[in-house]
Amino acid sequence: MTLRKILIHPDPRLKAKCTPVVDFTTDLAKLADDMLETMYHAPGVGLAAPQIGITERLIVLDCVKEEGGTPEPIIMVNPEVVWESEERNVYDEGCLSIPEQYAEVERPAVVEVKWQGVDGKERNEKFDELWATCVQHEIDHLDGTLFIDYLKPLKRQMITRKMQKLKREMARG
Ligand SMILES: [Zn+2]
Numbered sequence: 001m002t003l004r005k006i007l008i009h010p011d012p013r014l015k016a017k018c019t020p021v022v023d024f025t026t027d028l029a030k031l032a033d034d035m036l037e038t039m040y041h042a043p044g045v046g047l048a049a050p051q052i053g054i055t056e057r058l059i060v061l062d063c064v065k066e067e068g069g070t071p072e073p074i075i076m077v078n079p080e081v082v083w084e085s086e087e088r089n090v091y092d093e094g095c096l097s098i099p100e101q102y103a104e105v106e107r108p109a110v111v112e113v114k115w116q117g118v119d120g121k122e123r124n125e126k127f128d129e130l131w132a133t134c135v136q137h138e139i140d141h142l143d144g145t146l147f148i149d150y151l152k153p154l155k156r157q158m159i160t161r162k163m164q165k166l167k168r169e170m171a172r173g
Contacts, residue, residue, distance in 0.1 A: 001030075001037040004052040008170070009097045009163050015144040016055040018048075021077045024120040028058070032075040032118050035060045040071075044096045046134045048141030051097050059138040063130045076115035079139050082124075084108035091133040093147045099166070101159050105150045107136050 007014055021028060031054065039047040039060055046061040062073045089109035094102045110128045113135055117123060127135050137147055148156045 002034050003041055004034050004038045006038065006042065006047075006051050006096050007053055008099070008167050009095075009146060009148075010160055011097075013050055013053050013055060014097055014141070014146065016050055017144055018050055018055045018057045018142040020057050021116075024077070024116075024118060028077070029118040032058060032060060032077075036062070036073050036075070039096070042096050045130065046138040047096060048138045050141055050144075057142045059135075059142070061131070061134050061138055063134050065130070075118055076113070076135075076138075077118060077120075079113055079115035079135070079142075081111050081136065081139060082114045083112035083126075085110040089129075089133065091130070093133065093137060095137070095147055098146065098148060098159060098163060101148075101162065103147065103151055103155065103159075105133075105137075105147050107133055111136060113139075 035047050035052065038052065045063045046059065049056050049058040057078045059076045059079060060073065062071055064070065064072050085108050087109040088106050090104050090106045092102050093105045109132060110126060111132050112126045114122065114124050148159050
């Protein structure tokens with residue numbers, strides 16, 4: 001497994017509409033394993049392929065946050081929300097591509113998601129609480145949507161400017 005570099009906003013690859021995965025190869029399984037390792041290392045609870053510069057519809061997540069909890073990694077290929085609850089939930093969201101920035105985002109509290117495993121097999125499950133927020137946040141990435149796109153323009157611009165500054169500092173080393 002290899003740690004991948006996580007792209008920082010703003011980056012055109014984070015705004016791309018990702019293409020569906022059609023080939024279920026061992027390369028796909030390896031890529032998913034790299035993404036899980038990169039996510040746990042960060043650490044984070046979710047990661048989408050465009051965040052490592054691969055504009056394909058693939059996400060990984062694990063929202064088990066308790067210290068010493070059993071990991072529950074999920075790899076989703078071509079995920080799709082097929083049902084969402086009327087009930088809404090507000091979470092203080094963050095993103096590995098927008099480090100150290102958090103903001104409240106309102107989303108459906110429960111969602112049903114359909115996806116394929118790395119073996120191409122179809123799966124279907126309902127998610128609530130942090131899992132629901134996380135899976136929606138990651139699927140958004142596949143359409144070039146970031147959580148800051150739900151914020152008021154002024155707040156979004158403020159965060160983007162901070163990230164531009166951070167990227168300049170990182171480039172200088
Ligand atoms: Zn994110």
